[in-house]
Amino acid sequence: MPMSLAVPAAIPSPPAEFSSFSLGPLTIHAYALCILAGIILALWMTSVRWKRRGLPPDSVWDIAIWAIPFGIIGGRLYHVISSPDAYFGPNGNLALIPQIWLGGLGIWGAIALGAVGAWIGCRRAGIKLSTFADVAAPGVLLAQAVGRWGNWFNQELFGGPTDAPWGLAIDPNNTNFPDGAAPGTLFHPTFLYESLWNLAGVALLLVLDRRFRLRGGRLFWLYAAIYTAGRVWIEMLRIDDAEMITILGITQRLNVWTSILILLVSIGMFIYLSVRARNQPEPSLMLPGHTLPESETAGGSNNSPVDNKSETDSPNVNSGSQTHDTRATVAETKNEAAKPQRPEDSGPAN
16 A cells, blocks of 8 residues: 655745745735835824814824834834844945845834834824824734734744644745755744734724723833734744843843843733823823814814713713703703783883
8 A cells, every 4th residue: 555645734835936926027926015005004094083183183193194104214224223234244235234125124123213203203293102102002903913923924034844734835045045954944934923913903902992991102002012922922932033132141132132031021011001091181182282173073072082882871061061051051941931020010111
């Protein structure tokens, strides 16, 4: 009886020719399309949440115009600094630095410099940076989930060898295939791990925000905590070249230590803001001296527009005051009518 070789299940990588294609004189890269798709989805989700908050609809685009390019530049700079050998090493090529379509965007640089761009846009629009950060946080995590698929097209940033049935197959002729690894070796699909983790994080953020109305920057710091909690263990699986840092005798990738630091800071900031929010009214969405247009508040407070059904169904404070005043007026009129009239009041007017 002939023996058959058992072929392990695996996630195939797309052929090299799928990583880019030509459109006339223009070369389109799949990595860039994934980043673009993530940005579009993030803008869509942010604009929907922005509208539900009752914020000026056009201002979200004005802020995004500043935040997105700053974020892309910051992400690229962080990648170049954290993985400098490809650019400044013995065989480095400085011309590769602006070629982001080949892969390489660091999320920490994107958030840091993107926040600077968002701050500029928020100042111009009269909106608090924390307001924009809270509204945009789920969309940013959604963009990260989609953008990670660019690593799949480029066959890059995968983890170590694995026998798991969801192992990732890498072309042995690919420049990212590890030296010394046997053809057919499967690797941890860290792009998929992070994408699924981020999608779960998006759902969790939306549920918690709807349940607890996390304002004043709390949802943003919760986003940072959720993302970094996953990034720590996912980053430890990766085997691509990276800067290694030794702390307390433990040597790990720079991104691992960065993720741990930001995770601790995020948890601390979330707890601090949550405790402070207990004894304070809901924070204003706008900068001092700025208010929402009356048409945007739907009769509510300029600083606390409603953004969910339960709040929309609640009675309007102003309407209740007007009802009370009307009842008082009716009661006063009845009292006047009940008073006995003097004789001189019952005759014709002179």
